[in-house]
Amino acid sequence: MDRDIEVVLRDLGVKIKMVYGLPIIKKAFNEVLEHYIFNGETLISKSKMYAIEKSDSDTFTIYILHPRRSNPPLELLYWDQLLKRGMTLVHAAGVVWRNRTIIFPAWPETGKTSIVTSLLKFNRSAMLLGDDYIILSIDGHVYPYPRPFVIYSYHIPLFSEYFQRHPLDIIRLKIASKFLKIGLYSRFLKTFKIEEPLWIPVRKIFPQRLASKGKIEKVFLLTRSLSTKNIIIKPLEKEAVITHMYLCLIYDLIAPVLQDAVALTYFGFIDLFKDLQRTLEILREALKQCECYRLTLPKNIDLAEIITKLLLFLRD
Numbered sequence: 647m648d649r650d651i652e653v654v655l656r657d658l659g660v661k662i663k664m665v666y667g668l669p670i671i672k673k674a675f676n677e678v679l680e681h682y683i684f685n686g687e688t689l690i691s692k693s694k695m696y697a698i699e700k701s702d703s704d705t706f707t708i709y710i711l712h713p714r715r716s717n718p719p720l721e722l723l724y725w726d727q728l729l730k731r732g733m734t735l736v737h738a739a740g741v742v743w744r745n746r747t748i749i750f751p752a753w754p755e756t757g758k759t760s761i762v763t764s765l766l767k768f769n770r771s772a773m774l775l776g777d778d779y780i781i782l783s784i785d786g787h788v789y790p791y792p793r794p795f796v797i798y799s800y801h802i803p804l805f806s807e808y809f810q811r812h813p814l815d816i817i818r819l820k821i822a823s824k825f826l827k828i829g830l831y832s833r834f835l836k837t838f839k840i841e842e843p844l845w846i847p848v849r850k851i852f853p854q855r856l857a858s859k860g861k862i863e864k865v866f867l868l869t870r871s872l873s874t875k876n877i878i879i880k881p882l883e884k885e886a887v888i889t890h891m892y893l894c895l896i897y898d899l900i901a902p903v904l905q906d907a908v909a910l911t912y913f914g915f916i917d918l919f920k921d922l923q924r925t926l927e928i929l930r931e932a933l934k935q936c937e938c939y940r941l942t943l944p945k946n947i948d949l950a951e952i953i954t955k956l957l958l959f960l961r962d
Contacts, residue, residue, distance in 0.1 A: 650792040650848055650856070651724075658781070658789065660727045661705040662720070669697045669709045682909045689913050691906065694718065700915055704730070719903040719910075721779075725895075726916045729924045732784040736929075737894040740775030740788055740860075741765050743960070747788050747860030749780060750941070751891045752868035754898055757943055757952075759795065761868070763804055764953045766852060773857035774848065784928045786862045786935060792848040799823035799842060804949075808851050819844055862932065864960075866941040877955050878942040887938045888929045895925065 655662070673685040681693040690697045690711075696718035697709035706723055710716040725735045738751035739758035743765060752758050759777045766772050774790070781789040797805060799819050809816040822842040848856060866879070867887050900907055900918075911918040943952065 648792070648794060648847065654781070654790055654792065655724060655727075658728065658733065659704075659731055660724060662723055662727065663705070663707045664710065665707060666710045666713070668711065669699060669707075677913070679909055679912060681905070682913075684913045689909065689915065691718075691909070694906070698723075698910075698915060706915070719906040721899055722903050722907055722910070723916070725899060726921055728781060729921050729928070732928065733781050733789070734925045734928045735791065735895065735899060736780050736782045736891055737778070737898045738780050738891070739777045740780040740790075742773040742775065742857040742860040743769065744771070745860075746863045746960070747775070748864045748866065748960075749775070749782075749788060749862060750866050750868050751887070751894060753894060756868045756870055757947060758868060759801070760804060760947070760949055761952060761956075764949050765956075766855060767807075768953055768957075772855075774852055774855050775857050775860065777848075782862070782928065782932050784931045786932045787859050788862050789859045790856050792856055794845040794847050795851055797844045797846055805846075805851060808846065812850075815844060815846075862936045865933065865936055865938045866956075867939065869940060869942050870945065871942050872945050874942060875944050877944065877952055878940070879955070879959050880940050880942075882938045882940040884930075884933050884938050888926070888933060891929055892922075892926055896922075 669688050671685065671688060673687060675683040675685040677684040681691055683690050683692065688697055688699050695712040695716040697711060698718065699707045701707065704727070708718050708720070710718070721735065728734055736749070736751060738749045739762040740747065740749040741762050750758050750761060762774065762777050766774060775788055776791040776793060777795060778793045779791040781791050783789065797819070802809060802816060802819070818840045819842055822840045826842055865887055867882055867890055907916070907918050910916045941956070
């Protein structure tokens with residue numbers, strides 16, 4: 647669990663404990679679901695090398711059974727626990743800009759990271775809520791979800807200040823990128839942390855720039871178009887934004903761990919159907935008082951032009 651995320655979730659009352667090692671097994675395993683075995687208390691994933699126990703409705707304990715191969719669905723469990731507290735994860739970037747909370751929901755690789763990073767660099771008083779995920783409460787408050795920045799070689803100009811402070815990182819990233827392009831990337835390179843992408847904690851890129859929370863004011867749904875050369879900002883119906891946010895969450899958070907979600911539902915650890923229904927309820931209530939827009943970006947984006955147009959729009 648990332649340290650920054652752990653602090654935020656703990657403050658919001660989410661109780662998920664991580665233990666490196668084996669659980670104490672008190673009962674024989676008597677149920678099997680392909681890669682999963684269950685004994686009424688403990689669920690073990692044989693393929694992803696983790697175990698999970700639920701001591702009560704609010705507390706999970708996850709056991710990491712292998713230091714490198716374990717891959718528990720942590721964010722699925724975070725989402726389930728947040729829903730019990732009237733909150734949901736949202737696949738969006740977010741900033742607090744001049745005391746106004748703005749979020750940018752979008753499909754992966756649409757430009758969320760580039761836009762919020764540019765806004766933070768432009769205005770040193772702006773605060774980050776997240777570049778990939780945020781936490782949205784039913785009353786419209788947005789809390790940070792500080793996932794580490796996922797940085798590829800094409801992000802180097804965007805994070806020039808960070809790479810000036812950490813020149814070895816830029817060398818490692820460039821080497822990894824070249825080897826990946828010619829198909830010669832190996833575990834040997836990964837051993838020396840020569841890999842792409844780099845996962846860099848928020849505190850290392852924007853120290854002291856993480857917002858505590860904000861009340862949502864504007865939503866800019868980010869989309870990319872192959873048929874336009876212009877940046878377009880237009881009002882958008884709330885239900886269209888809600889549907890998009892809902893589907894993005896399913897696509898990015900649930901679909902990659904769908905087998906885990908089904909197994910956890912089948913064995914009673916979560917209720918995927920109720921969680922999805924609750925997510926829609928929270929989205930509809932949270933967005934009642936905010937303004938919604940579609941921000942359409944061309945295929946080849948000019949960040950300076952996007953930020954200029956966005957700032958002019960916000961000023962109006």
